[in-house]
Amino acid sequence: MSFDLELFEQRRQKLQQIEALGHEAYPHRFAYTHTLEQITAAYSEKTAEELTSEKPSVRICGRMQSIRGHGKAGFADLVQGGQRLQIYVRKDALGDNGFALYRLLDLGDLVGAEGYLFRTKTGELSLHATTVSLLAKAMLPLPEKWHGLQDVEARYRQRYLDLIANPEVRRVFAARSRLVRALREALERRGYMEVETPMMQPMAGGATAHPFRTHHNALNLDLYLRIAPELYLKRLVVGGFDRVYEINRNFRNEGISTQHNPEFTMLEFYQAYSDYNDLMEMTEKLLPEVAEATCGTTTLSYGEHTIDLSRFSRFTLREAIREFWPEESSRPTLEDFSDPQRTGAAIEAWNRLQGEHDRLVIPAGTSQGATLAHLFETVCERKLIQPTLIYEFPVEVSPLAKSKKDEPGWVERFELFVAGMEIANAYSELNDPEEQRRRFELQAALKEKGDREAHVMDEDYIRCLSYGMPPTAGEGIGIDRLVMILTGSRSIRDVILFPLLRPESSPAPAAE
RNA sequence: GGGCCGGUAGCUCAGUUGGUUAGAGCAUCUGCCUUUUAAGCAGAGGGUCCCGGGUUCGAGUCCCGGCCGGCUCACCA
Numbered sequence: 001m002s003f004d005l006e007l008f009e010q011r012r013q014k015l016q017q018i019e020a021l022g023h024e025a026y027p028h029r030f031a032y033t034h035t036l037e038q039i040t041a042a043y044s045e046k047t048a049e050e051l052t053s054e055k056p057s058v059r060i061c062g063r064m065q066s067i068r069g070h071g072k073a074g075f076a077d078l079v080q081g082g083q084r085l086q087i088y089v090r091k092d093a094l095g096d097n098g099f100a101l102y103r104l105l106d107l108g109d110l111v112g113a114e115g116y117l118f119r120t121k122t123g124e125l126s127l128h129a130t131t132v133s134l135l136a137k138a139m140l141p142l143p144e145k146w147h148g149l150q151d152v153e154a155r156y157r158q159r160y161l162d163l164i165a166n167p168e169v170r171r172v173f174a175a176r177s178r179l180v181r182a183l184r185e186a187l188e189r190r191g192y193m194e195v196e197t198p199m200m201q202p203m204a205g206g207a208t209a210h211p212f213r214t215h216h217n218a219l220n221l222d223l224y225l226r227i228a229p230e231l232y233l234k235r236l237v238v239g240g241f242d243r244v245y246e247i248n249r250n251f252r253n254e255g256i257s258t259q260h261n262p263e264f265t266m267l268e269f270y271q272a273y274s275d276y277n278d279l280m281e282m283t284e285k286l287l288p289e290v291a292e293a294t295c296g297t298t299t300l301s302y303g304e305h306t307i308d309l310s311r312f313s314r315f316t317l318r319e320a321i322r323e324f325w326p327e328e329s330s331r332p333t334l335e336d337f338s339d340p341q342r343t344g345a346a347i348e349a350w351n352r353l354q355g356e357h358d359r360l361v362i363p364a365g366t367s368q369g370a371t372l373a374h375l376f377e378t379v380c381e382r383k384l385i386q387p388t389l390i391y392e393f394p395v396e397v398s399p400l401a402k403s404k405k406d407e408p409g410w411v412e413r414f415e416l417f418v419a420g421m422e423i424a425n426a427y428s429e430l431n432d433p434e435e436q437r438r439r440f441e442l443q444a445a446l447k448e449k450g451d452r453e454a455h456v457m458d459e460d461y462i463r464c465l466s467y468g469m470p471p472t473a474g475e476g477i478g479i480d481r482l483v484m485i486l487t488g489s490r491s492i493r494d495v496i497l498f499p500l501l502r503p504e505s506s507p508a509p510a511a512e
Numbered sequence: 513g514g515g516c517c518g519g520u521a522g523c524u525c526a527g528u529u530g531g532u533u534a535g536a537g538c539a540u541c542u543g544c545c546u547u548u549u550a551a552g553c554a555g556a557g558g559g560u561c562c563c564g565g566g567u568u569c570g571a572g573u574c575c576c577g578g579c580c581g582g583c584u585c586a587c588c589a
Contacts, residue, residue, distance in 0.1 A: 003558045004522055007540065066549075073546035090546055107539075120547045144523040144538050146550055151523085153581045165523085209588070228589095254588050255513090264589075415589095422589055453588090478589055491582090502580070 004140070011139050014104045018134055021097055021104075030112045030135050033059045036083035039117070039125075048119035060085060060127060061112040061135060063164065064105060066145060074102065075126075078111060082170050086126040087113045093130055101132060107145075108138025108164075157504065159497055169494075172487045175294055176495060179483055180247060182293035183267055186286055192243040192269060197232035199225060199249065205461070206230030206400070208453040210253040212262075225251035229268050230400065230474065231461050234429060237270050238469045245269035247479065258491040259421060262500050265479040272470040275402075275428040276412040279473045280389055283416060283424060284312045287387065294486050302419050302488055305385050309418070309485075316392040317376050324380045326353055338409075340368050347375060365449060369394025369409065384417035393427075399439040399455050401427035416477075419485055426475030433465035 015025050034042070039060065043051070062078030062085070072091040077084050091099040093115075105111060115129040143149040148165040155162040155169075162169050184194065202221065204211035206228030214223050229246050236244050247267045256262065271278065288298045288310035298310040315323055318337050325331040330349035336342040351359045360378045362371050372394050384390070391414035395403055401411035413427035430436050439455075440462070446454040483495040493499035 003540090006558075007522065010540070068548050068551050069545080070548065070551080071545035073548090075548050075551085077549080086549075088547070092546080120549090122547075122549075124547090124549075126547085141522045141539060146538065147524040149523075150525095151519090151581090153519090154523095156581090207589080250589085252588070255586080257585095257588085258583080260588060266589080425589075476589085481589075504580080 007141055008139055011106060011137060014106065015137050018101060018104050018137075021100055023101055023134055025134070026136055027133070030061050030133070031059065032061050032112065033057075036060060036062055036078065036080040036085045039085055040083050043117055043125055046117075046125075048123070051118050051125075055116045055118075057114075057116050058127065059112065059114045060087075061110065063138075064107055064109045064111050065142070065164075067105070067107060072099070076102075076105070076111075078113065082167060082174075086120075086124055087115070087129045087132070088118075088120065088126050089129045089132060093128065094132060098132055101134065105132075105134065106138055106141075108140075108142040110135040110138075153501070156493055156499055156501055172483070172489060172495060173497060175487050176479075176483045179290055179294040179486060180479065182290040183247065183286075183477075183479075185293075186289055187243075187245050187269060190243070190282075192245045192271075193241055195233070195236060195241070195244050195246055196248065197226075197229045197236075197246060199251075201226050201232075203456050203458055205455060205458050206232075207250075207252075208397075208455065210453060212251050212253045227252055228266070228476070230476070231458060233268055233270050234469060234472065234474065235461070235464050237272050237429075237472050238464050238467055242272035242470070243270070256500065258493075259481065261480065261492050261496055264492070264496075267477040267479055268474065270429070270472055270474040272472045274473040275471065276391070276414055276426055276473050279426045279475050280314070280391065280414055283389070283426070283475065287416075290482075291486060300485060300488065302485055303490065305419065307386060307419060307485065309387055312387045312389055314389045314391060317372065317390050317394075318392070320380045320384075320388075320390055321372075321376055324383050326379075337372055338368075340371070343368065343371060343375070347371075350375070350379065367394075367396040369396030373397045381417065381422070382420040385419055388417045389414050390417060395439075396442075398427065399443050400430055400436075402430045402432075403435075421481050421484075422478070423481050423485070424475055424477045426473065429469070429472040429474050431465055431469040431471060433462050436465055437462050 019025050039058065043056065046054070060078065060080070062080030064076050065079045065084070066077035068075040074089050076087050076089070078087060089099070089102050094102060112133045112135050113127055113129045114131040115127045118126060118128050120126050143161055143165040149155055149161050155166070200214065200216070200223040202223060204224035204227045207230065209227040211224035211227050214225060215221070216223055228250055229248065233244055233246060245267060247265065249263045250266050251263050253262065254260065291298045291300070291309040298308060300307045300309060318334055321337070322331055322334070327349075330346070330353070332342070332346035336346055347360055347362065360374060362374060366374070376390070380390070392404065392410050393401070393413040395409050395411050398411040398413050401413045404410045404412055411427060413425070415422055416424035430439065440457040443455040444457055447456070480492050480495050483489070484492060487495060489495050
């Protein structure tokens with residue numbers, strides 16, 4: 001018999017002994033009077049004398065995470081909702097039967113206890129138990145209390161153990177929840193309405209990405225999991241919802257990394273009668289607002305950096321390339337960016353400055369705009385640690401954005417970078433249906449040339465724009481990455497409860 | 513997909529140049545202990561060294577292949 005089955009068998013026998021003592025193995029409910037959080041809030045300030053005279057009677061429950069036996073007495077820690085409370089049991093207080101039950105409890109068991117609160121000699125708030133009961137048995141042993149669960153794979157596959165064993169993990173996901181709530185509240189205050197648009201779409205539009213494919217049997221219809229909600233949200237703006245937002249999953253069939261999970265959560269919001277300048281201002285207000293609500297501060301430490309989410313700098317994409325260029329003598333001029341040859345010379349200069357490692361190779365046939373976008377990413381992205389708005393993007397990489405009035409090759413678009421990561425992407429929405437058709441046609445031509453991520457022609461979306469969309473600005477914010485920054489997490493897997501992993505070949509059987 | 517690193521008891525980890533029967537702490541079991549807190553004391557049990565080949569008198573250790581994971585590069589948000 002393997003050791004874990006042996007432990008399982010031991011606990012099964014204890015369960016039988018508990019039932020033989022007349023206790024239910026899996027009772028249906030437990031009427032607690034306080035959560036441990038409420039106990040902490042109400043009694044943590046009380047002195048030993050106050051507690052002795054009050055002798056507050058409470059019934060509590062939680063998971064037993066520590067046992068310290070003392071012969072005919074003992075201490076145990078119950079944990080519930082991230083709070084811990086020590087219970088003190090004595091044979092003379094519990095009686096023979098109750099004490100026998102206590103002796104049959106294991107680490108990890110869910111336990112209820114009734115008694116009165118007091119302080120021990122060492123001053124710790126504790127429950128002097130008069131009754132202890134089993135609420136559910138842990139048939140498998142928990143990870144070790146001191147080191148917690150370290151094995152990264154086990155932490156992701158068995159997140160429940162991670163949450164039990166590692167208190168900071170619980171705090172990360174609590175912060176994530178506060179962030180999403182803060183975003184909803186911030187948007188509702190600004191007059192936005194939350195909506196839900198299709199996750200299964202006949203055409204995967206609104207972004208450049210490989211979609212997942214699926215199939216609906218009854219309609220015999222191939223569908224894609226959405227890569228973005230964008231085109232549906234703008235249909236709602238046409239329909240007269242002037243301010244809409246959606247917080248939901250996007251799916252992209254691409255690589256997995258510390259910054260990419262195949263499904264990830266995006267906030268997208270659209271605001272009619274506004275342009276990208278309005279959203280830049282709003283972004284600069286929104287981020288400190290939600291950071292404050294989530295973390296109580298806008299100053300966050302991330303790796304070796306201290307990031308201030310209340311101070312933003314702004315560069316145009318072209319300025320940023322110049323600003324972060326590593327060498328004065330080869331720094332390109334703004335004029336160089338409108339000339340493919342001179343841009344090519346700048347890329348050669350860049351490659352000369354880098355080792356083998358950071359070389360930028362632009363495939364033949366890449367448009368001037370896409371080339372500049374690549375150059376920007378290579379030169380600047382990882383250096384944008386403090387919040388930075390990069391604005392004005394090439395039209396070739398922005399098929400849904402409205403061109404600048406004076407420069408049709410550039411669009412009114414910005415992206416927010418923090419900690420070297422792209423956090424947000426926003427633009428003045430293109431609402432001229434004829435121009436939108438030309439943009440889709442350009443994308444179709446790219447697709448012909450083998451660009452698998454180019455946008456597809458969406459006739460229904462063009463028809464929708466043809467009914468008239470108000471001037472509108474829209475923005476998407478990557479929630480997972482924002483949570484990473486707010487919680488100091490270095491991997492996106494640490495802010496997603498169940499990140500995608502290859503399935504285990506066969507999980508070890510827990511019973512039988 | 514490429515490169516680098518890792519997988520040893522339920523958990524956290526050692527394991528030397530390839531050499532006796534693979535170790536420690538926690539957890540488990542037995543005994544003692546009625547204010548401890550990483551409780552303590554005495555004892556015991558617990559291993560598919562990720563899987564499959566190979567080299568060798570001998571493999572946790574070396575070689576080859578595979579599985580899973582981490583980091584990183586490429587792609588992307």
